Amino acid sequence: MASIKDVAAEAGVSVATVSRVLNDHPSVSPDARTRVMAAVQRLGYRPNAVARSLRTDQTRTLGLVISDVLNPYFTELARSVEEEARSLGYSVIIGNADERPEIEDHHVRTLLDRRIDGLLVSPTDGGSPGMLDAARAGTPMVFVDRWIAGVDVPVVRADGRTAVRDLVAHLHGLGHRRLAIIAGPAATTTGSERVEAFREALAAHGLALPDAYIGQGDFQAESGRRATERFLDLAEPPEVVFAADNLMALGALDAVRARGLRVPEDIALAAFDDIPWFVHTDPPITAIAQPTGELGRAAVRALVDRIEGRPPQSVTLPARLVVRRSCGEPPPVRTTPVQPPPEQPTPPEPTPAQQSPVQRSQS
Amino acid sequence: MASIKDVAAEAGVSVATVSRVLNDHPSVSPDARTRVMAAVQRLGYRPNAVARSLRTDQTRTLGLVISDVLNPYFTELARSVEEEARSLGYSVIIGNADERPEIEDHHVRTLLDRRIDGLLVSPTDGGSPGMLDAARAGTPMVFVDRWIAGVDVPVVRADGRTAVRDLVAHLHGLGHRRLAIIAGPAATTTGSERVEAFREALAAHGLALPDAYIGQGDFQAESGRRATERFLDLAEPPEVVFAADNLMALGALDAVRARGLRVPEDIALAAFDDIPWFVHTDPPITAIAQPTGELGRAAVRALVDRIEGRPPQSVTLPARLVVRRSCGEPPPVRTTPVQPPPEQPTPPEPTPAQQSPVQRSQS
DNA sequence: CTGAAAGCGCTTACAG
DNA sequence: CTGAAAGCGCTTACAG
Incomplete structure (x- = not known):
């Protein structure tokens, strides 16, 4: 593979000049520029990013450590992160922790060894030691979705409190009184927060959340199955999960x-977390939708701000309830046009008539 | 961040000795080793992978360029690739092309600039110029899932021919005669192959595949919707899509x-492509399942063989039909045990009694 | 505007 | 077994 020396020789200039041309340094003569460009073309030269990184001490790379790539929510998050990063001139390396702190640790260390410029983390249960060390050591870092209390790192996340309140109101309105929740790991913020929001919303309706109605899950399908079986084995099973x-x-x-x-x-x-398949499950599932794409983009912007010396901002965006049929609601009345209606973008701001936080699904 | 020099100073040895200890070079005195390890500990030293890569000309990193991360099939593929790579001591950087050749090109170039040791590619429509160049230039490369004809690169993929034949037999047995297909981009191998397999299987039953029954899709949901609408508008719509x-x-x-x-x-x-949600759609969807995890692992092994100088092997694994209810079959007869049966691992080899290629879904 | 030179943090023949 | 030194491919003050 051609190096900068080869280009310099081919163009009849020094490597310094080649470097200047490549980096758009102003003081290069038009003539030198032309010859260098031509040499680059002829040789199919591409600068070695490894060497450049060693010299400049920046890799223009972001690390993203997520808890589970197989979860469509995180897949979408990863995608929006990569897109925004790319538009800002950064690459991203994704590390999938599979909800296991040891693997999170492995990825954090590997990423740090590669001298990524900053780290986006959605910490697993409690966070791994290496991740905590990195945060303390001042590695540019931003938490997405989940965070660790007491660690001074900006957080970009959705607040589901209002949506959970809307959900409970919806359930209560349908006559349900025995409501159960399958929680995530207590040590994750999203694990505990969602339970707390649920408990508070229930309280507002005078309902309690007995321990037997709190299933302990780990955000994986299998744990949802087990928790549900336990609910169904109860003398008085819940009406809602x-x-x-x-x-x-x-x-x-x-x-x-x-x-x-x-x-x-x-x-x-x-x-919690809406996905395209929920429209087609039997029955369609009522869910709380996060603004996932916007979360990913905001997280990247915060991290890049931090890296480039601007003050990074924590961001909290609202989640919203999407009502479908899985809680007992009769199917929404709809006409069946022969031609489907044209795609209608969601209006940017709710008009007064649409202020209800409960949004009905299109389907 | 501490460098090898700091460690050397702290341990009272030369950087060469530190390097030897770190790389498990045999000729190091026990004493030197002990002092170096202690210094590493005290300083929390981690070798700079960027510097090491520049020097050794290897990054122990694989690039994976896939056509669409949001597709659960590719997500699972990416996950198994990362797992296998990790177990072999490699990291992987994922590039998501979103089915767009320009983006595929961007990722291939970026990955090459970073001097990844090898590239795993599931090419988009026809493949991008940069990817083709890289293949010709001799970059260690392996195609997964899709490939490009005429490019001399090992291919790891599933063969769906038998499964498609099983599917058509299943459909024919249910009395369906007007069968349509929504194809992927013709320039992708998976796009054209699946149509051909379908056509051949139909022919075996004396059925034709008229052009009107071939919908042109791009592997994205929206194209499936449009193609289906077109089918439904036909004077004689298909009985199966x-x-x-x-x-x-x-x-x-x-x-x-x-x-x-x-x-x-x-x-x-x-x-084509089974996913966990197909069990719960309304109705559960009959699908052709690929051995995705095994595909990802085999692809990594082939690529690492190539990188490390061993002859890489192309691999073709069979896909299999999973029958559910979306084609008209009555729901399989099943008893509902109060206790679910214990997890039964699939037997490694089919016994004579199980040789039917048609596998009934568990659900 | 240009080039020679130093240096980023490592690894590895080479000499001892 | 150990260290001094060269060199990987760049960038960037410095001098001209």
Whole structure:
């Protein structure tokens, strides 16, 4: 592979001049520039990013450590992160922790060894030692979705409190009184927060959240299945199961189905994190949707601000309830046009008539 | 951040000795080793991978360029690739092309600039110029899932021919005679191959595949929706729609539903690529399942063989049909045990009694 | 505007 | 077994 020396020789200039041309340094004669460009062309030269990084001490690379790539929520997050990073001239290396702190640790260390310019983390259960060390050592870092209390790092996340309140109001309105939740790991903020929001919303309706109605999950499908089985074995099973993420909802659905029960007739189901498939499950699933793409983009902007010396900003965006049929609501009345209506973009701001936070699904 | 010089000073040895200790070079005295390890500990020293890469001309990093991360098939592929790579001591950088050759090109160039040791590619439509150049230039490369004809690169993929034949037999047995397919981009191998396999399988039953029954898709949901609408507008619409990937099946489902039609009563649906959600869609969807994890692992092994100087092997693994209810089959008879049966691992080899290639879904 | 030279943090023949 | 030194491919003050 051609190096900068080869280009210099080919163009009849020094490597310094080649470097200046490549980096758009102003003091280069037009003639030198032309010859260098031509040499670059002829040789198909591409600068060695490894050498450049060693010299400049920056890699223009961001690390993204997420808890589970197989979760569609994180996949979408990863995608928007990469897109925004690319538009700002950064690459991103994704590390998938699979909800396991040791693997999170492995990725954080590897990423740091590669001298990435900054780290975006959605910490697993409690966070791994290496990740905590990095934060303390002052590595440019931003938490997305989940965060660790007491660690001084900007956080970009969705606030589901209002949406959970809307969900509980919806459930209560449908006559449900025994509501259960499948929580994520208590040590993750999204694990505990969603339970707390749920508990508070219940309290507002005079309902309690007994311990037996709190299933302990780990954000994976299998744990949703087990928690649901336990609920169904109760002397007084809940009327509703609210899964704190979409994979545990999948597991819950498996469990309900394995018992030969029906949703929502025998038991209602709702989930945190909306995904395209929820429109087509049997029945369509009521879910709380996060502004995932915007979260990813805001996180990258905060991190790049931090890296480039601007003050980074924590961001909290609202999640919203999307009502479907899995909680017992009759299907929304709809006409069936022969031609589907043209795509209608969501209006940027709700008009007064649309202020209800409860948004009805299009489907 | 501490460098090797700091460690050397702290341990009272030369940087050469530190390097030898770090790389497990045999000729180091026990005493020197001990002092170096202690210094490393005290300083929290981690070798700079960028510097090491520049010096050794290897990054122990693999690039993976996939056509669409949001597609669960590719997400799973990416995950297994990363796992296998990690176990072999490599990191992987994922580039998401979003089915667009320009973006594929961007990622290939960026990855090459970073001097990754090898490239795993699932080429978009026809492949991008940069990717083709890299292949010709002798960059260690392996194609996964899709490949480009005439490019001398090992291919790791699933063969769906048998499964498609099983699918058509299944459909024919259910009485369907007008079968349509939503194809992927003709320039992708998976796009054209699946159509050809389908056509051949139909021919074996004396059925034709008229042009009007070939929808042109791009592996994205929206294209599945449009193709399905076109089918439904036909004077004689098909009885079955077979989508060449899971996202187009989602779109097809959207379209069918928007017309107020039912699956499978009004139209049957099947998909290439099985995903966990297909168990819970309304109705559960009959699909062709690829051995995705094994594909990812085999691809990494082939690439690492190539990188480390061993002869890489192309691998073709069979896909298999998973029958559910979306094509009109009555739900399989099942008892509903109060306790779910214990997890049963799939036997490694089919016994004679199980040789039927058609596998019935567990659900 | 240009080039010679130093140096980023490592590894590795080479000499001892 | 150990260290001094060269060199990987760049960038960038410094001198001219």
